[in-house]
Amino acid sequence: MDTITEIPKEEFILKCTSACAGCSDSLALRYVLKAAGPDSVLVVPACCTSVIQGIYPNTAFNIPVYNIAFGAAAACASGMSNAFRATGKKTNVIVYAGDGGTLDIGIQAMSGAFERGTDFLYICYDNEAYGNTGMQRSGGTPLGAKTTTTPTGKTDAKKDIDAIIAAHSPPYMATACAAYPQDLFKKVQKALTFRGPSFIHILAPCPPGWRFSTEKSVEIGKLAVKSGMWILYEREYGVLTINPQSKVAMKKPIPLEEYLAPQGRFKGIDARTLEMLRQHLAKNIKKLLAEEAAE
C-alpha cells in the first residue's frame, strides 16, 4: 500500500472524543481500528484511552470496548480470546494499553499471556509516562526526561520492553509511530493474520506531557525516527526487518538535539545525561543492525 487513500474510509473513532488537542494516542488508534475492522473488541486498561472514549452512557468508539483494571488487560484478553475461540468466533481481541499498563503494572499479565500463546494482538501506545494521571514517570520514560515525579529529569534508562517481548518469541512483533499511519496500518493488518500473540509498540508523542505545541505531534514523531531514538521495524518468527525510513536514519541520524530541543521535558538536560542518551541510542542502533546482519 503506497498511499493513504487506500486506507478504508470507515471510522471507528467518532467525533467528540475527549482526547487532548494533538493527541497521537487517538490518531494511532484511528488507524489501528481501520486495519482491524468491525469484528474486533478492544480491551483497554486504565490509560488515556479510558478517558478519550467519553463518559457513560456515551462512547466515542464505534467498536466494543472492554475497560479493565490497570494490571489486568492481557489476562482479560486471554480469557476473552479463549472464550471466542471456544465458541468458534474469529473476533479480533486487541489490547490497547499505555506504557504504564504494559511496561510496569501490566507486565506480569502480559508475559503470562504471551507465554501461553494467547491468540491476540497486544498494542502498547507509548507516550513515555503516566499520561492521564498527569505525567508521572513510568518504566517507558526516557533518561533525562522531566515528569511530575522526576522534576529534574529521569535518572534511569527506558525499559527495553521490545527485548522482553522478543524473549517470548511471538510469531509477530513490530514497532510503529503515530506519525507514520500507513506503516502502522499495514503492521496491524499483518499482525492480525498470525495465530497466537502479536505485539506492536507505538511511539505516541504527547503534546501536554512532552511539552510541545499541539500541532507538532506528527513532526516530533518523525524527528524521533529520523534521530534514531525510535526505530521502526518488524520481527516475523524472529526474523528482523528494519523499515527503510529507519535504515536511512540509522546510517545517518539527524542530530539528537533536533528531536530533544522542541520538547520541554528535555529542557536543561545536562551534558552528561545527553551523552548517556546518545550512547544508548548508538548501542540500540548497533544491536539491531547486528541482528539484521546476522540473518
Next chain:
Amino acid sequence: MKKISTGNKAVAEAVKQVKPAVVAAYPITPQTEIVEQIAEFVSTGELKSRYIPVESEHSAMAACIGASITGVRTFTATSSHGLLYMHEMTNWAAGARLPVVMANVNRSIGPGWNIWAEHTDAMQERDTGWLQVYVSTVQEAYDTTLMAFRIAEHSDVLLPVMVNLDGFSLSHIMQPLDTVETGDFIPPIYLPHAIDPKNPAGYGGLTGPDQHFKFRWDIERSMRDSVKVIEATENDFAQRFGRKYGFTEDYLCEDADVVIVSMGTLGKEAEVAIDMLRKEGVKAGSMRLRWLRPFPKLNLKGKDVVVIDRDYSFGCGGILATSIRAQQKTDVYSVIAGLGGQEVTYEDIANFIRTRRIGEEFWFGVNDHV
C-alpha cells in the same frame, strides 16, 4: 452414582457436569486438587473446556471476566492469599455483573505461613458483591457447586457466586458422594449484556457519580432478589435430587433455649455437641449459616445465642457475631475458635455452650474470658 470423594474432587466433579467454556486458575494449597482434577478432565476430553493456566490469581479472575463478558460460562478456584491477590478483580466481576462461579478453599492469611482452615480469606471479600455460601460436607460441596451456577446465571441475579469449603477439614477428607444427572436443572447461560461486535458498546468506562450510584444500588437490588432465586433453586434441587438445604441448616433449634451459630465444618461438629447436651438435659440447638451473602434473616428470638467465628475483624470483633448482634439487636456470646486450623472438637463446642457468658468474647485456647 455413589462414590467416595474428597471435597475438592466433589467440586471438580460438579464443574465437569456443568461444562464451563473457560476455566482459568492458578494453583494454591489447599485448592490444588480442584484445578488438577479439572486440568485432567480437560486433557482427557471428558470436559470440553478451555483451561487457561494463568500466571496469577489476579489474572485468573481477569481471564474469567474477559471470558464471561462474551456470554460463556466460567469457573475458577482459589484459596487464602490467592483470593486476596484477586481482590481487585473480584470487585470487578461483581460490578460488571458477571456470573463467574468460584470455589474458595478457606485458609488463613499470613504471616505466618499457615495453610489450614480459617474463614478470614472469604470474609475479606464479603463486601464485593459476590454471593457467598459455606458448605460442610463433601456432598454439600458438590450439590452447592451445581446450584451456584444456576443461581449466578439467573437473570434476576447475574452476580458471581463463591462456594466456600474449609481447607483440609473438608477439601481433603473422604466422604460418600452421590452424583446426579443434572438434566435441565441448569439451563444454558444467557448474558443479556454480552459483548457483540455487531452491536458495539463501551463497558466499564468513565462513569459519573449519579450513574455510579445507580449501578451500586443495582447490585444490592439483585443481591436482595437473589434470596428468592436461591430458595427456588434449592427447592427444585430438593425435588429433583432429594437433598434439601437452605440459608441455614437448623438442628434442634425450635425448642432450644440456646443456639450456637457457626459456618462450615464446625457447624457439623456442633450437631454432635448438641446431641451430647440434649442427653444432659440442656435444650440446645445448632444453626449452621450456609449463605453469608445475601445475609439471611435469622430466627433467634428469645434464645441465648453463642456464635463461633473462624475469623476476626481486628479492633471490632468476630464478623459473624457482629453481624448477628446488629441484626438481632441483642447481645451474644462470641467465641473465636478454629483460626489457622486450630482443632475444635464437639466437646469444646459443648463447653462453649455450657459456659456461655452473653455479652462477652472468648478466644478459645488463648485465655479464659477477655
